[in-house]
Amino acid sequence: MATAALAQNQVVLKTQLPPPLFVGTPVPLNVPNLEPPTRGKRADFYVPAGTVNLARNKKVTSSDNNPIVGTLDMIDDGDKDGNEGSWVELGPGKQWVQIDLARRVNIYAVLVWHFHSQARVYRDVVVQVSDDPTFRSGVMTVFNNDYSNNFGIGAGKDLSYIETYQGKLIDAKGVAGRYVRLYSNGNTANKLNHYIEVEVWGKPAV
């Protein structure tokens, strides 16, 4: 009964997807230890009713405050197009971006589009949530595929994945916090870090 009641309060997360810019790759990958392929549309992901994208036009800071291409506000401006002019390019190596959601919220999903005009994998992707803007205390990790612990914040066990126009949907399981920080460490094409869009789906914390 409780499960049914819970299910009744769940709705499908609906986000606007950009047009796909490459086909053919990624190709079917059905092997262990690897992110399953995205064949067609991603399976529906359920979130509590009333969940919205809380990141839209919120303040973004970064380890690189002078991006090589674009500006940090492009990360949550709603533009998910994969073409040039829609992404922000941060410097080489380890970098992070941080979104201030302005208040403490429960987060059910984080959607991130790094780059989707060609098949790429971004390295050491970590997503954390905290009430501390410095991320020194009360940090909760919701995704981590930095299995070599290059960032020194703990080795992750999540799987690497190929970027697509559907973005990477991360199940945040309702974790509470005000700040969302996303790490990356270059990609398979170059050492630079890119963000097209980040969405944080949640509700004000109870």
Place this chain on the structure above:
Amino acid sequence: MGQARRLKPPIGRAGVPKWARWAAFPLIALLGLLLRLPQLGARPMHTDEAVNAYIVGQLLAGKPFTYDPQDRHGPALAALALPLARIQGAKSFSDLTESELRLTAVLAGTVTILLLGAAVEMFGFVPCLVAALLFAAAPLPVYYDRYFIHESLFAVATFGLIFTGWRACKGQSIAQAALAAACAALMLACKETALLHFFALAAAGFVFWRWNLRDRGLAGLWLPRAAPAAAAAFLLVSILLFTWFGGNSKALAALLQAAPNLLVRAGGEGHQKPFWYFAQLLAGGWSGGVILALACIGFFQTARKRDPSPFGFLAFYAFFLGIIYCLIPYKTPWLALNFWLPIALFAGLAIESLWRLPAKHPALRIAIPVCYILMGAVAAALIAHDTEQRVFLHAADETNPYAYAHTSEDLLALPAEIDRLARQGAIAVPRIAVIASDPWPLPWYLRHFSEVGFWQPGQQPGKADFYITSTEAADRYGDQLQNFRPEFFGVRPGVLILLWSPAPK
């Protein structure tokens, strides 16, 4: 009729002391060398470079060069790279380095600059000087003269053919005719596209004779006695190179298949580009438009009159070559190096003509040279910017139009990662199985590992410590890869491979 009257002397030849000529061109060649040598091994090996490196590795192992018109170009590059690699101490494929191999192209590019010094009699001092400077410092020749492919060698052989061919006609020299034929053979031994150049040269020669020389008698241009010597030189050099100095007579039969293969390849084979591709490429960057505009000025200045100088011939050659390359769907950026000789010389001709303008307008005798010097300084700054960006800072970046389907820098980390994981797992000699339909350039990057095997998707590779699979091949080996952890590496833009290493327990 004297020889000097048969072929008109080039513009601006007189008045330059010999010492200036002999000092200028070696100095410019030195500048070219200084721009080509730094960080020569830094850029990742392109697939074509890796294939050429593998061929040199086979030669180092004592195997003969086997000409295969389907998958390989001619033997000329390997024939020059082999002794250079040996001089530098390489004894096997695994000893080879990027710098050792790319030195061949660097030297070919440097010889081109020196050859411009020798061609002053033909094209004049100022055009040759400007052309030499452009060859030495402009981004396109500097980039591809640091690339272990056939193009630089092909370009210098083409210039050698034009230079010695002209001298053979002018001086009625059998020796020069034989040299020209040897250059033609070298072109053929570089790339089968030599046939296109031979056609463009023949067509240019014919039209130049009919139009510019007004059907002047062939007796003054053509020495019948030179024909047997030229034919003998062409056959000798071709046979020596293609049969790998007599060791492989089957290569000559294979050579006959080159033309049909060339026709198939010309269709595109995935490298189709629009007809304006080369114009767009050459006009790109901060400096491309300036250089191309100057070249166009020089070209039209020559084309608008029946110029009997070598520039008249060069204009027809550039015209026919441009038509051929633009019409053929198959286009890669390094082919643009073939246009660089006419572009650089016509740009030089335009600069010389512009420089002479003040003499015709005495009122502007001071202002115009000052203006030209300033414009020259700006052009030099633009060229320096493009060369720095394209050759050094973003040599393998996909935003660089010269870096075509280039190997990603990410792949450089693959051998180091295998080394690290092997040490971590106490594996002294890691066995590596590569499963991919197109594994290049992995043979180059895995050359330091002694136990590496390559399989096609669907084949059974047996047990290995590490597997490297293409993304396409990976899902066929689910059971075998059950206890392995994958890591992505970028091979080329949009192309990924997976390194599978034993999962931590």
